[in-house]
Amino acid sequence: MKITRVTEDISLKRTIDQGTGAQREAVLNILQDVKDKGDQALFSYTEKFDGVLLEALKVSDAERKNAYEAIDDETIQIINEAAANIRDYHERMITQSWMVTKEDGTILGQKVTPLDAVGVYVPGGLAAYPSSVLMNVIPAQVAGVKRIVMVSPVQKDGSLPAGVLVAATELGVEEIYKVGGAQAIGALAYGTETIEAVDKIVGPGNIYVALAKREVYGLVDIDSIAGPSEIVVLADDTARPNEVAADLLSQAEHDQLASSILVTASLNLAAAVAQEVQKQLETLPRKVIAEASIQEYGAIYVTEELEEAIDVVNKLAPEHLEIMTDEPMTILGKIRHAGAIFLGRYSSEPVGDYFAGPNHVLPTNGTAKFSSPLSVDSFVKKSSIISYSEQALKANSSKIAAFARLEGLEAHARAVEERFKK
Known part of the structure; x- marks a missing residue:
């Protein structure tokens, strides 16, 4: 890894991938086809991109049974224990509706309502992600969403990965469809003969999925335009180089575009970690991916x-931040921008990915400066409640009318004054 002394002019922000012109055009064509042709387009694109000619889009009971036969009981138990941790964490986020009554009879409040239907995209391709099922489905269930639809690209044999299917079944997801890519996003947004449209789409995917989510936003809500995974480790000379290197590589193996960065004031640690990264790369099964990521997007500052290292971290606003210092808790209050913060030697980033409970769907590309992790709030909407008494309106009608006329809106003013005409 390249070691760089931080200077004022160093660029710390990555560019959000907007896709090429050809990719955007392809996505627009796919979305239009799904809108016009429905299921026919889904079957066609699944055959074209995944090499599978499906007989049906919806996962059958027989396919669920086959998935369970492929997964041992211990793995199912681990999935359920992780799910329980995630559910417990998210249940603490539930926001209640509220109302307050003032002395003049005014009633003000907020009504919290779960969304009616949500679509969850679970990526396939390079790997299977049962954890993505848990992290996207559970907060929606906790929020009270009644209809949760899962879509995921098929494998070459026409099935979904057993772990993904078992995780969804354990959570009670009834609608699971074998479709991926931009066409899956189109189906969730527009609806087809088989897949009824939803109100919000969540879950990560490749550049085509991201571009499709961007295009349908407004017709439906989305969680975010997720970029490649990122980790920043903030460490001092008490950190162990082998552990820091292992954590950096845990993100690098995700994707050739993933970013793994160490920020430290210790030149000795920097040199030792750089050496450890190269050593550990040699034995990684996904060496080719991780090595490309480290070479292009890895850095030691x-x-x-x-x-000063803390300032650098806040400028980076990373998706994952590990604080591996002598007293990490004393630094926590100085961190302003990070999706998830892992404190201390034993809080390795994969703990959050799979098991601890907080959501692993996090803001990327520096968006932690203004965005939050996926949560229960992501699956509810809030309505304001306003009830004015006669006394309250009479006391304030002239002020309201004056404000309306300040903006040149005479009908607004008269709408209030009409209540008190003789």
Whole structure:
């Protein structure tokens, strides 16, 4: 990994992938086809892109049974234990509706309502992600969403990965469809003969999925335009180089575009971690992917002081931040921008990916400066409640009318004054 002394002019922000012109055009064509042709387009694109001619889009009971036969009981138990941790964490987020009555009879409040229907995209391709099922479905269930639809690209044999299917079945997801890519996003947004449209689409995917979500936003809501995975490790000379290197590589193996960065004031640690990364790369099964990621998007930034390193972290606003210092809790209050913060040696990033409970769907590409992780709030909407008494309106009608006329809206003013005409 390249070691760089931090200077004022160093560029710390990655560029959000907007896709090429050809990719955007392809996505628009796919979405239009799904809108016009429905299921026919889904079957056609599944055969074209996945090499599978499906007989049906919906996962059958027989396919669920086959998935269970492929997964041992211990793995199912681990899935359920992780799900319980995730559910417990998210149940603490539930927001209640509320109302308050003032002395003049005014009633104000907020009504919290779960969304009617949500679509969950579970990526396939390079790997299978049962954890993605848990992290996207559980907060929707906790929020009270009644209809949750899961879509995922098929494998070459026409099935979904057993772990993905078992995780969804354990959570009670009834609608699971074998369709991926931009065409799956189109189906969730527009609806087809088989797949009824939803109100919001969540879940990560490749550039075509991301571009499709961007295009349908407004017709439906989306969670975010997720970029490649990122990790920043903030460490001092008490950190162990082998552990820091292992954590950096845990993100690098995700994707050739993933970003793994160490920020430290210790030049000795920087040199030792760079050496460890190269050593550990040699034995990684996904060496080719991880090595490309490290070469293109990996970095070690060395600062003069720890306080400067903290400033660098806040500029990066990483998806995952590990604080591996002598007293990580003392630094927590100084961190302003990070999707998830892991404190101390034993809080390795995969703990959050799979098991601890907080959501692993996090803001990327520096968007942690203004965005939050996926949560229960992502699956509810809020309505304002306003009930004015006669006394309250009479006391304030002239002020309201004056404000309306300030904006040149005479009908607004008269709508209030009409109540008090003799």
